[in-house]
Amino acid sequence: MSASTHYERLGVGRGVDAETLRRAFRRLSKSVHPDTTTLPAVEAARQFQLLREAYDHLSDPSLRRLYDAQLFKQEQLFQEQHAPLPSPLTAPPTAIGERRPLSGGEWLSLLMLLGALLLCLSLGVGVAWSRGMELQVQPSWLVAEQTPKEPLIRDVLDGVDASSRNSLESAFAAGP
DSSP states (O other), X not given: OOOSSHHHHHTOOTTOOHHHHHHHHHHHHHHHOTTTOSSOHHHHHHHHHHHHHHHHHHHSHHHXXXXXXXXXXXXXXXXXXXXXXXOTTTSOOSSTTOOOOOOXXXXXXXXXXXXXXXXXXXXXXXXXXXXXXXXSOOOHHHHHHHSOSHHHHHHHHTTSOHHHHHHHHHHHHHOO
């Protein structure tokens, strides 16, 4: 049991109630009591004594409040001593909308994305060339609109006599 706080020795969180604290003490005391453990007698007595001190301290509400305040001060002091110094490279942006420089990992991901795009494009062009396809093909609906309709009318009118042909040409010229 190398726990540093009474809460860690008992294996409970700071906000536990008295009943949970008592159950945790009873459970652990069975495993470290000198009469019920396989540990050497000296080690078992020492661990049971530490467990008993932790339970006694936390079961008394006034001692627990003092202990919690002491832990809070120790944590604040530790954070102040081990807080990293702010540097211009790690400081967060100060204004809304201010951009930070891209990290190395972000540059790498953008480079990989560009590489994937170029690979897909070259594969598409390579497959089209290997099949003998044209790279620029007009869609069929656009090709149909651009073809002149007059040659079709003339082909139809070639097999018609002159009098019928004039009436048909006037009908086609009038349009729908």
